[in-house]
Amino acid sequence: MTPGERTGVGFRMASEARAPSLSTTELEEHLQQRLRLLAVITTSALGLLGALGAYLHRENIRADLARFWTEPPLPGVLLIVAMAAVIPAVALSPRRQFAMGRLRAIEWAGVSLIASFFVANQVASLRDLLAAGITSPMELGIAHGAPWGILILAFAALIPSNAGHAVRRTGAVTAMAFIPDLVTFASTANHVAGWTSLVALKAFVILLMGALAIYGSYRVEQLGQEAALARELGQYLLGRQIGEGGMGNVYLAEHRFLKRPCAVKLIRPEQATDSTALARFEREVQSAASLTHPNTVQIYDYGRSEDGTFYFAMEFLPGQTLDEVVEREGPMAPARAVHILAQLCGALSEAHQMGLVHRDIKPGNVMLCERGGVPDVAKLLDYGLVAAAQSQPIDERITQAGLVIGTPAFMSPEQCMGEPEITPASDIYSLGAVGYFLLSGSPPFQGLNVMQTIALHLTEPARPLREVRPEISADLSIAVAKCLEKEPANRYASVMALARDLETV
Numbered sequence: 001m002t003p004g005e006r007t008g009v010g011f012r013m014a015s016e017a018r019a020p021s022l023s024t025t026e027l028e029e030h031l032q033q034r035l036r037l038l039a040v041i042t043t044s045a046l047g048l049l050g051a052l053g054a055y056l057h058r059e060n061i062r063a064d065l066a067r068f069w070t071e072p073p074l075p076g077v078l079l080i081v082a083m084a085a086v087i088p089a090v091a092l093s094p095r096r097q098f099a100m101g102r103l104r105a106i107e108w109a110g111v112s113l114i115a116s117f118f119v120a121n122q123v124a125s126l127r128d129l130l131a132a133g134i135t136s137p138m139e140l141g142i143a144h145g146a147p148w149g150i151l152i153l154a155f156a157a158l159i160p161s162n163a164g165h166a167v168r169r170t171g172a173v174t175a176m177a178f179i180p181d182l183v184t185f186a187s188t189a190n191h192v193a194g195w196t197s198l199v200a201l202k203a204f205v206i207l208l209m210g211a212l213a214i215y216g217s218y219r220v221e222q223l224g225q226e227a228a229l230a231r232e233l234g235q236y237l238l239g240r241q242i243g244e245g246g247m248g249n250v251y252l253a254e255h256r257f258l259k260r261p262c263a264v265k266l267i268r269p270e271q272a273t274d275s276t277a278l279a280r281f282e283r284e285v286q287s288a289a290s291l292t293h294p295n296t297v298q299i300y301d302y303g304r305s306e307d308g309t310f311y312f313a314m315e316f317l318p319g320q321t322l323d324e325v326v327e328r329e330g331p332m333a334p335a336r337a338v339h340i341l342a343q344l345c346g347a348l349s350e351a352h353q354m355g356l357v358h359r360d361i362k363p364g365n366v367m368l369c370e371r372g373g374v375p376d377v378a379k380l381l382d383y384g385l386v387a388a389a390q391s392q393p394i395d396e397r398i399t400q401a402g403l404v405i406g407t408p409a410f411m412s413p414e415q416c417m418g419e420p421e422i423t424p425a426s427d428i429y430s431l432g433a434v435g436y437f438l439l440s441g442s443p444p445f446q447g448l449n450v451m452q453t454i455a456l457h458l459t460e461p462a463r464p465l466r467e468v469r470p471e472i473s474a475d476l477s478i479a480v481a482k483c484l485e486k487e488p489a490n491r492y493a494s495v496m497a498l499a500r501d502l503e504t505v
Contacts, residue, residue: 432483
């Protein structure tokens with residue numbers, strides 16, 4: 001995902017010209033479903049063929065048990081391959097999620113397993129031909145090329161891939177297809193009549209099916225992505241994905257009648273049947289919709305589609321997140337950073353007065369955009385981790401069910417400790433960490449891994465900003481350091497107290 005298309009609902013205007021694409025999460029779900037289907041098909045088909053082969057060759061097998069493993073179609077090997085295919089069929093359960101790298105590894109393992117059987121079977125078949133003589137090379141060439149072509153087409157039809165991946169997969173299968181010929185004919189080719197015709201026909205069949213597979217795989221995947229994005233939710237026409245948050249994916253959309261651009265966030269399919277996840281998603285909408293501060297993203301609508309998909313529509317914010325701005329321009333001038341922090345203090349003040357704590361304040365959750373001709377308008381996004389501060393009870397499962405609450409580089413010590421009651425002081429700490437990032441170009445604490453970062457939040461003081469950038473005033477450095485105090489009681493009593501100090505700076 002490009003820098004302008006990470007979390008939140010805004011993105012760079014230039015990116016609108018890009019072709020639609022599914023999110024990584026959606027591609028992973030799609031690939032996992034297809035791999036499981038292919039594993040089930042492989043288990044059933046090869047198991048049936050193995051049993052049928054054993055039955056048809058039962059007399060030969062009774063005479064010589066070794067033929068169960070060595071006589072084509074190698075029924076013993078077929079049954080072993082069928083049993084091996086049961087493993088991914090069970091492991092790829094919808095209850096489990098796999099990363100793209102692991103799914104592709106499973107795909108390559110499946111290709112290799114089936115192709116290895118074809119190699120073994122055709123080596124045995126060609127050795128029998130050498131003994132009996134090749135009497136019909138053209139028919140045999142087609143017969144020997146067909147299984148490889150079917151394998152190529154099956155993966156192209158069932159497994160989502162782009163053109164580059166389809167080329168690599170087809171190339172690997174094609175290379176393995178000629179191993180039996182090299183092994184069998186290498187030392188005897190000059191003495192075997194008809195071998196050239198056999199190999200030529202086999203190559204023709206494989207290359208023809210391979211070309212069809214590459215083009216077909218590309219077109220099927222392209223059309224599938226376009227169809228997946230051409231969806232309607234209530235009054236909204238969905239376009240391409242523009243962001244990805246903790247609870248779901250965000251799409252650029254348009255209201256059918258008002259023709260107003262907006263961003264629509266959908267709950268992820270794997271969470272659609274989880275009542276805890278739905279409660280978290282609904283609370284995100286209700287919390288954000290109740291906030292009216294101009295520096296908080298505005299919620300337009302909320303509902304469910306006919307197929308039960310949860311969604312909400314919010315204002316579309318062309319712009320960049322703070323981490324993108326700092327990545328492109330470097331640390332901010334103190335006056336600009338203070339201007340942004342003061343706006344965020346206003347947005348958080350409203351939330352805190354309503355008894356809400358954001359819990360995930362970070363540069364990626366703040367959009368910097370132009371509104372009504374005014375530049376550098378900060379918009380606080382993603383209340384997906386919002387929680388009641390004191391005024392109302394919260395089901396702990398909603399905020400803690402298997403999740404790391406917050407973003408480690410910007411989490412308060414009490415969040416790092418996993419304390420169940422998080423107060424507005426936690427947001428003040430995270431806001432101070434964002435200020436440190438804007439002024440220095442890096443978070444206050446950066447470990448080699450998540451655990452080290454958390455340990456630094458708990459035990460180490462942040463390096464004073466004036467040591468990082470001497471031109472920063474002492475008052476501003478002290479204000480940020482006060483936000484980053486380890487003990488909540490030593491921080492600012494409220495975000496408005498911080499805002500007053502920022503005004504004097």
